[in-house]
Amino acid sequence: xxxxxxxxxxxxxxxxxxxxxxxxxxxxxxxxxxxxxxxxxxxxxxxxxxxxxxxxxxxxxxxxxxxxxxxxxxxxxxxxxxxxxxxxxxxxxxxxxxxxxxxxx
Amino acid sequence: xxxxxxxxxxxxxxxxxxxxxxxxxxxxxxxxxxxxxxxxxxxxxxxxxxxxxxxxxxxxxxxxxxxxxxxxxxxxxxxxxxxxxxxxxxxxxxxxxxxxxxxxxxxxxxxxxxxxxxxxxxxxxxxxxx
Amino acid sequence: xxxxxxxxxxxxxxxxxxxxxxxxxxxxxxxxxxxxxxxxxxxxxxxxxxxxxxxxxxxxxxxxxxxxxxxxxxxxxxxxxxxxxxxxxxxxxxxxxxxxxxxxxxxxxxxxxxx
Numbered sequence: 049x050x051x052x053x054x055x056x057x058x059x060x061x062x063x064x065x066x067x068x069x070x071x072x073x074x075x076x077x078x079x080x081x082x083x084x085x086x087x088x089x090x091x092x093x094x095x096x097x098x099x100x101x102x103x104x105x106x107x108x109x110x111x112x113x114x115x116x117x118x119x120x121x122x123x124x125x126x127x128x129x130x131x132x133x134x135x136x137x138x139x140x141x142x143x144x145x146x147x148x149x150x151x152x153x
Numbered sequence: 154x155x156x157x158x159x160x161x162x163x164x165x166x167x168x169x170x171x172x173x174x175x176x177x178x179x180x181x182x183x184x185x186x187x188x189x190x191x192x193x194x195x196x197x198x199x200x201x202x203x204x205x206x207x208x209x210x211x212x213x214x215x216x217x218x219x220x221x222x223x224x225x226x227x228x229x230x231x232x233x234x235x236x237x238x239x240x241x242x243x244x245x246x247x248x249x250x251x252x253x254x255x256x257x258x259x260x261x262x263x264x265x266x267x268x269x270x271x272x273x274x275x276x277x278x279x280x281x282x283x
Numbered sequence: 284x285x286x287x288x289x290x291x292x293x294x295x296x297x298x299x300x301x302x303x304x305x306x307x308x309x310x311x312x313x314x315x316x317x318x319x320x321x322x323x324x325x326x327x328x329x330x331x332x333x334x335x336x337x338x339x340x341x342x343x344x345x346x347x348x349x350x351x352x353x354x355x356x357x358x359x360x361x362x363x364x365x366x367x368x369x370x371x372x373x374x375x376x377x378x379x380x381x382x383x384x385x386x387x388x389x390x391x392x393x394x395x396x397x398x
Contacts, residue, residue, distance in 0.1 A: 057249050101350030102342050106313045109353035116353075150234055150306065159396065195303050195398070235303060266310040273285060273316075279394050 060141070060148050067145025075143045083143075087131055093117055094144045104141045104149040155189045155276040156180065159269070162283045163196030170200050170214055173282040174221065181225045189276045190228040191218075192269045193261075197282075198236040201229070203258035219260040230272075233263040286317040288392040294325035295344045296336065301326055304398025305347060312354035320351075321360040321388060322377075330374040331367075348374050360388060 056062050059078065061071075072091060076083045083091075097105055097113055105113060107125060115123025122128075128136035137149045158177060162169025173191065180187045193200055200215055207213050222229050237246055240256060243263050247255040257263065273279055289308045293300035311318040322329060334345045348359065363379040380388060389395055 057251055097350070097353075100346060101353075102344075102346045103309070103350060105350075105353065106309075108313055108315075108355075109350070112353045112355075150310070161396075161398070194307070195300065234306070266307060267314060269307075270311060270314045270316060273287075273394070281396055283397060 058142075058148065061145045064145055064147070072143050072145065075145075079139060079143065081132070081139075081143070087143075089118060090114065090128070090131060090140055091144045094140055094146060098144075098146045104146045105137060106149045107135075107137050110137050110140075154187065154278065156187060157189055157269075157272040157276045157279045158191040159279055159281045160191060160193045160197040160200075160283075161195040161281060164200050164214055166196065167283065169282040170197055170218075171212075174214065174217055176280070176282070177227070178221055181221070181227065185225055188225075188227060190230060190272050192230045192232070192264075192272060194232045194235055194266075194269070196239070198231040198239055198241050201231045201236065201241050201258050201261035202239075202256055204256050215258055219258070222260050229261045230264040230268055231257075231261050232269070233265055236263055284316060285393040286319070286391075287311055288389065288395045289318060289320050290389075290395055290397045291320065291322050291326035291329065292324040293398060295329045296340050297325065299341065300398045301329060301344055302342060304396070305344060307396065307398075308356060309354055312356050318356055319358040319360065319392070320356060323362060323365060327361065327365055327367075330361075330377065332372055332374065345374065348376060351376075360385070 054062060054066055059075070061067055073083060076087070081087070093114060094105070094110070111123045111125055111128065114128065125136070128140075132139040141147065141149055158173050160169050160173045164170040177188055177191065199205070200218060202215075205215065218229060221227060231241060233246070236242070236257070242250070242252065242255045243257040244255050246263065289304050291301050291304050295301040308318050308320060329345055329348070331345070334343055336343050351357075351359070359377050361377050361379050362385040363381055366379055367373055
């Protein structure tokens with residue numbers, strides 16, 4: 049199982065380089081999420097977003113980025129909420145091994 | 154007319170916290186509700202460090218702010234991200250980061266920048282001290 | 284709603300002022316506030332392409348420029364006389380203003396914050 053030393057007090061990775069797809073599975077399991085193809089495309093998009101711009105997006109930029117890359121249907125917050133319930137930007141960032149988005153609504 | 158003050162200059166490298174204090178005191182004395190809140194950002198959050206001790210023969214700026222705040226019921230907000238980065242930590246954050254200490258002085262509160270946006274939209278004018 | 288101009292003047296690598304200024308811009312945008320950016324002085328170096336800072340030097344804030352569109356931050360202004368000799372080395376998304384328009388810029392917002 050997950051070594052708790054790898055994670056901060058809220059469950060985000062301490063060392064972003066530790067992330068692997070297998071680790072994402074474990075992080076998701078801890079959040080009671082079974083990763084599907086739909087989850088993975090958001091996770092990859094988030095990781096690309098972070099590497100491109102060096103920032104974890106809040107909800108609005110996330111939905112815009114999803115709309116642009118995966119189509120308007122998936123860029124709706126309702127869709128993202130079904131995949132990552134509660135706060136999609138926070139939960140998806142956690143599973144994608146990225147820093148918690150700042151000042152997230 | 155209600156103002157919001159945004160203070161960004163370090164209490165040590167600038168006079169931002171001093172000037173803002175003088176302005177706030179003058180404004181509140183003239184009209185007690187003229188300032189809705191003071192938001193400290195960047196190095197100005199160091200004003201809320203309870204552990205900092207000025208030499209006895211210099212002004213205790215933190216105390217001066219606390220006095221003003223309690224006299225006029227003026228909220229003093231420190232940006233939480235800027236404060237935590239600089240070790241100005243309240244009890245909640247201390248627990249969150251599993252630390253043994255907290256360092257936030259009384260009379261100050263840690264808030265997100267969202268609080269600043271709210272202040273901004275509910276007052277007529279914002280004045281930055283840097 | 285108010286419109287805000289964030290004016291960056293500090294070097295992106297000498298302090299975290301640029302970082303904290305940009306953080307504020309992103310938060311304002313996240314809260315659906317209208318926000319524009321303008322750059323002058325040492326902050327202009329933010330625009331130079333192909334920056335590769337080491338962690339000790341700070342985050343690569345240049346990368347964020349391309350992400351601004353996702354926050355609906357549409358305008359990054361500079362004064363045209365401050366443009367680098369070779370525009371090809373600069374981030375292409377800037378709007379450059381002549382001196383008169385640059386001076387006027389600061390009175391067209393309800394508030395200007397400097398970092």
